[in-house]
Amino acid sequence: MTITEPLLAPTPILNFDHPSITRLVKDKGWNTLSTHDRIGAVYDFVRNEIAFGYNRSDDISATDVLADGFGQCNTKGTLLMALLRAVGVRCSLHGFTIHKALQRGVVPELVYPIAPEEIIHSWVEVETESGWVNLEGFILDAAFLTALQSSFSGTPSLCGYGAGTDCLQAPPVEWTGGDTYIQETGIVQDFGSFATPDDFYAKHQQSFSFIKGLLYRHIIRHWMNARVRRIRLGSVPQIPGLALPNHNHGESRHAS
Numbered sequence: 001m002t003i004t005e006p007l008l009a010p011t012p013i014l015n016f017d018h019p020s021i022t023r024l025v026k027d028k029g030w031n032t033l034s035t036h037d038r039i040g041a042v043y044d045f046v047r048n049e050i051a052f053g054y055n056r057s058d059d060i061s062a063t064d065v066l067a068d069g070f071g072q073c074n075t076k077g078t079l080l081m082a083l084l085r086a087v088g089v090r091c092s093l094h095g096f097t098i099h100k101a102l103q104r105g106v107v108p109e110l111v112y113p114i115a116p117e118e119i120i121h122s123w124v125e126v127e128t129e130s131g132w133v134n135l136e137g138f139i140l141d142a143a144f145l146t147a148l149q150s151s152f153s154g155t156p157s158l159c160g161y162g163a164g165t166d167c168l169q170a171p172p173v174e175w176t177g178g179d180t181y182i183q184e185t186g187i188v189q190d191f192g193s194f195a196t197p198d199d200f201y202a203k204h205q206q207s208f209s210f211i212k213g214l215l216y217r218h219i220i221r222h223w224m225n226a227r228v229r230r231i232r233l234g235s236v237p238q239i240p241g242l243a244l245p246n247h248n249h250g251e252s253r254h255a256s
Contacts, residue, residue: 021062
């Protein structure tokens, strides 16, 4: 039977009717869980089984993200939405931009000056048994986040290295039935809610020139992913103007 409910329907990007996703859902047994546990199991899978990293573009399909095995806010959000709809949980996308300062430390300093000032961002709005919640805390996998927490142990607020939070040592990233966040302090523009990522990307795309787009897809993102892997292993680069690893810098570094 064709699903007509717009917040449960598959789309070209949310292609949860693909065999790779239907097989994953069946193997995990997520449909046998309560709604609360179903959301939590899917959330934890996307948060930690799909590593933080940079795909070739924001608008790739859920199956592409699953095949890559890594993603960032937008692409991990796509996979989360697809898996939630696959287990019968209504969800939508809320679109934003974040200031590029949030990505400093991950973006190489050589190319940081030419990066767009605002970066397309999103989180997932999910219907729970007690109402709607915002899920954003899935972006950074636990190993990456732990490396940041260890390196910035004296820093309560951080805007950089992929994090934007006022409570770095205890950010609201675990699924407990409520909102989760890890990049919300970097938000600049709010584009509102969209039923699907397909609708969002039809209206909002990252502002790259043709040449910069080619450089990002073929060179820069691989450079960024290499930095992410090093950070995950505890090698956090020191960036002028940001709190330094293993030093006590308590002041907020939020972008304005």
